[in-house]
Amino acid sequence: DTAVSQTPKYLVTQMGNDKSIKCEQNLGHDTMYWYKQDSKKFLKIMFSYNNKELIINETVPNRFSPKSPDKAHLNLHINSLELGDSAVYFCASSLSNSPLHFGNGTRLTVT
């Protein structure tokens, strides 16, 4: 029944590790996003895909790599994690420029 689901909900890992966050939507949307929300609550867009095609790749380190195997999935892989990567990562989806539906977020803590 969940519209946009992302896993895991919490992720605690050490510096230098590689981790992935998965996102799936069952709304039939054609656009999916990754946003990073830091401790100051700023929602910064990282990537967006429209029909599996990369639309936005903001100033994000190369250690972050999104992958969209199909329109319903957008995963985020992060290599060589750093302390500054600690944040809440939100996946979202929409039908073109219509309202975004957000997942519940993944709280990443790098120690």
Place this chain on the structure above:
Amino acid sequence: QQPVQSPQAVILREGEDAVINCSSSKALYSVHWYRQKHGEAPVFLMILLKGGEQKGHDKISASFNEKKQQSSLYLTASQLSYSGTYFCGTFREGSSNTGKLIFGQGTTLQVKP
């Protein structure tokens, strides 16, 4: 490129009114408003398309002035449940802007009994 919201924070008593503004330096196609409660995901409130329209949602309404490139969110007779952080998100004009929803820095609203 990021829209600018004001004020940064508001503290109200129940029943009071508030206005949150969102301004952009670029021509806008549409403005979205979202509310995020503590520890939760942002939730969509309303969307305004260019044309200067206003929209209402219970006691929350919004306007969009495309000439001034700004939108305002009006919260009347605030309730405790209105507490949270409000974000405006903007899509710039141009068909190539699909997937480019950029958020303002957020306005934290706290409603006290």
